[in-house]
Amino acid sequence: MLLEVIQLGLIFIPIIIIYIVYKLIRKRFDYLSTEIVHMVFLFYVFILIYIVWFYLPVALGYININIIPFYTISDYAKAVFAGDISIRIAGVNLLGNILLTLPIGAYLYFNRVSFKKTTAAAILIPVVIELGQLLLHYIGLATRSVDIDDIILNFIGILSGYYLAKVCKFVKKSKYIDLGDY
Template sequence: MNSQPSLNVNEKKKPMNTIFFLLFLFYVLALIYVTLLAWNYGASLGPAGPGGRNYNITPFRSIYRIAVYSPTIIDPIKILLGNVVLFIPFGFLLPLVVRKLKFSIIKVTFAGMCVSILIESAQFLFTYRVSNIDDVILNTVGTFIGVTAIKFIVFLKRKIHIFVVKKQPQ
């Protein structure tokens, strides 16, 4: 007879759920800091100096300008890849925290796009940064990469079986 109480599946998952929730919470706080609170060298200077509000609602305009007119390759990499990488954790962690999403690529990507639109709107209304549709596009791509990665990991986990040999009680 086994003297240790057996844990059901939900009890085994609770520590991991807590870790995922804390990671997601830390990520969201960092996202808010980076996008709304920290000073950015790309902040809008406006037509009359600091404080002007700028926006871009033409898709791919700033991506094109950054790629063509940057003096070095470093700026486009930092700006473009930075916007993609910034949202990969969102796509990766959100389905682990909100189980109702069931790793739906469409729902998680849509949620990432909505959060990005919210951030860009807040940047326009409350900060002196450029609100940019291209950032929304790049952030959405990052979310898509993140959710696709976690969905692939879950797929592999289900397909790869690790056998554990238990000792039989004597």
């Protein structure tokens, strides 16, 4: 996994260069701390896409699809109480879906996105992730489970990130530095 992250980091370097060139063309930079947050978030999105769509890609002839809310979550709870799996495994799978999208909510708060728009993003982003997984299966690139519970947990993660940023008084976005005359 570490080697894959290093490889992804090397692939990400051109994305950062494109971002910087874009900012230079627009002649509009934010303060350094804000630009760093934007670049870190770009890297996070890059890693998120890799994790949810391409990490451990296995193309199977079938796909697990769950459209019953809380079915997978209750299955994990039952399996833990029955002693079939450890609480650690259940926690990694359930809390992992929440933690995976937590930075999105924090980033939206950082950029002063309204709660209404954040809620819309919290619905849309997990749906896009799951539809992407379904599409990748149908075109034969990878098979991941498609689960309404993942959508619910990702939704919780995005809104939790938004509220954590709000409660913790994360750094507010600074005004941009206009380089129009230089």
